[in-house]
Amino acid sequence: MICWKRRKKLKTQEICSIIEACALNRVSELKFGELHIYLGPRIKPAQPQAIAEKAILDEQTENEKKYLEQSDNEAYENDLAELMIREPHAFEKLISEGNADTDGEQREPD
Numbered sequence: 001m002i003c004w005k006r007r008k009k010l011k012t013q014e015i016c017s018i019i020e021a022c023a024l025n026r027v028s029e030l031k032f033g034e035l036h037i038y039l040g041p042r043i044k045p046a047q048p049q050a051i052a053e054k055a056i057l058d059e060q061t062e063n064e065k066k067y068l069e070q071s072d073n074e075a076y077e078n079d080l081a082e083l084m085i086r087e088p089h090a091f092e093k094l095i096s097e098g099n100a101d102t103d104g105e106q107r108e109p110d
Helices: 012-024 045-088 088-096
Strands: 029-032 035-038
Touching: 012 029, 045 088
Parallel strands: none
Antiparallel strands: 029 035
16 A cells, blocks of 8 residues: 655546556555545455355255255155065056156156
8 A cells, every 4th residue: 555645635637647547556445644445346355255155055955955866766766666566556557557667757647
C-alpha cells in the first residue's frame, strides 16, 4: 500500500489518475486519509473452504445415492430369489406380467 502525505488538496483529475493507475497495476485497496477505495472483488478467506466443503458434501451425497441404489437392487434380487424358491407360481406370474425381471431392475406396473 502506498501512502501519500501531502498537505494540499488533490484535484479531481489527480484523484482519477491515481485510481486508474491503481486499477491498471492490480492494487486491491487504496487508502488516502478518510478515503478508502476497494478495487476488484473482495474475497473472504472462508469462501474457498466453503466451496471445497460443498464439493465434498456433494460427492458424499452422490456416493450415498449410488450405495442405496445398489443396496435396493441387491435386496430386490434377494427377494426375487426367495420368491422363486418359496412361491414358484407367484414368481412366474410376476415375471409373466412384466412387473419384475431377474436383472435386478424393478419395473413399475402399467
